[in-house]
Amino acid sequence: MTEDGLFVAWRAMLVRDLTLAMRRRADVLTSLFFFIIVVSLFPLGVSPEMAVLRGIAPGVIWVAALLATMLSLGRMFSDDHQDGSLEQMLLLPQPLSLLVLGKVLAHWLVSGLPLVLLSPLLGMQLGLGADAIGLLMLTLLLGTPVLSLIGAIGAGLTLGVRGGGVLVSLLVLPLYIPVLIFGTGAVDASLGGMDYEGHLSLLGAFLVMALLTTPLATAAALRISVE
């Protein structure tokens, strides 16, 4: 198979998933509003004091991002599974992991990137300064693709399983912990006047590793679930 053929298949998958997502905008907006609402609950539940909020802001925004990603994971394969197009994808001559990569990128563009773009607004609400907000965006930009990539494994494993939505959170959230630690750690370190480059490097390393390994695991999971 030529390299062109692989690229064409990957791009077709990406464009298809993006088109489908654009036709069902309400789904996308729901998880975005979920993200905003969860963050807005913290000042109400913890304290309206800006000093307190500033301390917890990176963690709150990151945890909300994890939860919002979790919510949207169910959509990644379930529609294709129900209408049978997933089986067709499994039969394609192109490697399934490549198609998975296209789908995961579409998922991130639709549900991860908007979180990154919204985060400055929420950061401001929680009293973060401009530098911290910039860094928070950078950590989310590096980290949210990892969330989509790892989440895809969970979404593949729980395909068509009863109570899959809750189950996927149980499977995937423990695996999100390293991303959470270094995502919030970078912002915390910079707020504390410490060096944060190590955190960013590690987030980048997680991204590279997830890009290389998780599509294979997701493809295996899909084959198990569809078989």
Added chain:
Amino acid sequence: MGFKNSIAWYYFSSPKNFYALAGKLIPWFWVLAIGLIGVGLYMSFFVAPTDYKQGESYRIIFIHVPAAWMSMFIYLVMAAYAIIGLAWKVRMADMMASALAPTGAMFTFLALWTGAFWGKPTWGTYWVWDARLTSELILLFLYIGFISLQSAIDDPRRAAKASGLLAIVGVINLPIIYFSVKWWNTLHQGASVSPTMAPKMASIMLTTMLIMAIGFWMYTIAVVLMRARRIVLERERQTGWVRELLLGEGK
């Protein structure tokens, strides 16, 4: 020799032969487990000396540390069985992986529970967000994820494969999670309490701990073999030998 060995492995990877062998082995492992844990408990309460700093409360480590070892080791063994099950399609390996999970989760919980009881007199609190405690807690989550994925899928073959893949993903992530938590902890807490023990441990304590650990191993093998036998009966219930066996017992 290697050839002979490999034949034995194939022979016992058939559920029927496994069932018979496990049935013979289980009583022996129970005897070893009860004996070793009995000796270990006697030594931990009456032979091991009182710690000059922590007094009597330290004696909980004779359960705590072996339980923590077991919790991690069982996860590794479980993942190894999952790999064998997925790569070579050995059904017995899948069944062993699912038989190991509840015992692994039990030891993880036991390690956390005894850790909390040890923490209270030693550090004055049941729980600290120490790296080891936190990663043990995450290990418990991984076990629970494995067990719940398995029980959520009705088709046993798919359940075994899916949870096997999850165990493999988990075992790759475990070191990443452990080191992340460790680094997070040093960044957040600085120098605070840590469960690291005095480096020089009396050899009697180490011996006791090892006896307890081996006793826990024997218990694990006994219980896991029993559970695996039940799983074999459940999954092979359509086969002739299981019917014969059950009808024979019913007489």
